[in-house]
Amino acid sequence: METLNLSYWEKANFYTTDVLIVGSGIVGLNAAIAIRKQQPNVGVTVLDRGFLPAGASTKNAGFACFGSISELIEQEKFCGTDGLHELINKRWKGLQKLRSLVGDDRLDLQINGGFELFKSDQFALSDECVSKISHFNNLVQDITTENNAFEIATRKINSFGFNGIDCLIENNLEGQLDPGKMIKALIEIATSLGVTILNNCTVNHFEQDHQILVSTSQGDFRTKKLLFCTNAFANLLMPQLALKPGRGQVLITKPIENLKLKGTFHYDKGYYYFRNVNNRVLVGRGRNLDFFTEETHQFGETPLVQNTLLRLLKDVILPDVTFEIDQKWSGIMAFGP
Ligand SMILES: Cc1cc2nc3c(=O)[nH]c(=O)nc-3n(C[C@H](O)[C@H](O)[C@H](O)COP(=O)(O)OP(=O)(O)OC[C@H]3O[C@@H](n4cnc5c(N)ncnc54)[C@H](O)[C@@H]3O)c2cc1C
Numbered sequence: 001m002e003t004l005n006l007s008y009w010e011k012a013n014f015y016t017t018d019v020l021i022v023g024s025g026i027v028g029l030n031a032a033i034a035i036r037k038q039q040p041n042v043g044v045t046v047l048d049r050g051f052l053p054a055g056a057s058t059k060n061a062g063f064a065c066f067g068s069i070s071e072l073i074e075q076e077k078f079c080g081t082d083g084l085h086e087l088i089n090k091r092w093k094g095l096q097k098l099r100s101l102v103g104d105d106r107l108d109l110q111i112n113g114g115f116e117l118f119k120s121d122q123f124a125l126s127d128e129c130v131s132k133i134s135h136f137n138n139l140v141q142d143i144t145t146e147n148n149a150f151e152i153a154t155r156k157i158n159s160f161g162f163n164g165i166d167c168l169i170e171n172n173l174e175g176q177l178d179p180g181k182m183i184k185a186l187i188e189i190a191t192s193l194g195v196t197i198l199n200n201c202t203v204n205h206f207e208q209d210h211q212i213l214v215s216t217s218q219g220d221f222r223t224k225k226l227l228f229c230t231n232a233f234a235n236l237l238m239p240q241l242a243l244k245p246g247r248g249q250v251l252i253t254k255p256i257e258n259l260k261l262k263g264t265f266h267y268d269k270g271y272y273y274f275r276n277v278n279n280r281v282l283v284g285r286g287r288n289l290d291f292f293t294e295e296t297h298q299f300g301e302t303p304l305v306q307n308t309l310l311r312l313l314k315d316v317i318l319p320d321v322t323f324e325i326d327q328k329w330s331g332i333m334a335f336g337p
Helices: 008-014 026-038 069-102 123-131 133-144 154-160 179-192 231-237 303-317
Strands: 016-022 044-047 114-119 150-152 165-171 196-198 203-208 212-216 219-228 244-253 264-267 272-277 280-285 325-335
Touching: 008 016, 016 026, 016 212, 026 044, 026 179, 044 219, 069 123, 069 133, 069 179, 114 123, 123 133, 123 165, 133 150, 154 165, 179 196, 203 231, 231 244, 231 325, 244 303, 264 303, 272 303, 280 303
Parallel strands: 016 044, 016 219, 044 196, 114 264
Antiparallel strands: 114 165, 150 165, 203 212, 212 219, 244 280, 244 325, 264 272, 272 280
16 A cells, blocks of 8 residues: 555545445446435445446447347247346336436437348248247337337348348337447436546455455555446456356448448347448457357457458448448457356
8 A cells, every 4th residue: 555655635535435336337337326316425436447447338339229039039938928028128127217317319329220130041030030029029018118119121121231131120119329428428427426436446355344445456445335346357356156258349340431221230140230330330249159269358359250240241231332440349248147
């Protein structure tokens, strides 16, 4: 601690708090906001190891979705129809809460529809998904108050300009947002409620006495309550958690003149996704190509995934269009029961 040259004032005001939240992603910031709204006198401090949040919340694709049909079919096998209904309800209510907290303009939320694509050789899967449309429309009706959330949209394939796609199912409630704007707004809301957010501060260890002592790269904090909102990184501090990290690689094109596609798109059972971002196309995922390598806490890109994403752009998404890649990045998310 001595080497940090902390003053009495710094220790008392920055290093001692009522609630310490580790992680300033969407979960950590929402937790901080909720606590201060309910108990304005409770001191809340959020720590993040990154200069910006360094996990998934500012690296993601910005799909405001509650599941494509093939994903819902798989999920229903695990949790049953009632469990799936509850899960969709949580996803839907979470999105509505986010919208009312931040506001659609600040999120840059656009409800352009979400589409699941089926390749020419996926007729068995597309048949199964089409046969389940009315089942899932019934399931989400009381949650969303929409009677026909899902419908066949194969007629739109040509207008989007896709190649090798035979069937399209649309979810007309699905939207897209700007995750950077979302986190910026959540930081502003949290700060305006009196939350202290400190960056470049990695939590290494914690132990409980009459208070909780939290050792970090910036010295020791004392707190009454400690919340871990560290998602994929949680089991680095709590190895007993059954969590596995999964890296998601993303790339985005430079602006494309007269870009035809608009919306959020789920491809190959959700192993790939893409969307328009202004006049660009963002495409990502491909973890299925090499689950072993992508089960990592390290950011980075691999030629295998990047080349596959590029091929998907060239062969299926933008077959007759000249485009250039502008940026590549990755984010880390958590998987587990
Ligand atoms: C590439 C990608 C695309 C995605 N696309 C979508 C999408 O389109 N739609 C959607 O709904 N979801 C998407 N997701 C998932 C979504 O982004 C995550 O579910 C969500 O952001 C998780 O938020 P979080 O706050 O729990 O975790 P994170 O945002 O990961 O926040 C955890 C924070 O904890 C910090 N942290 C970790 N360990 C420590 C430590 N020891 N000390 C201090 N700080 C620490 C990290 O720096 C990080 O900022 C995507 C995820 C990825 C990776």
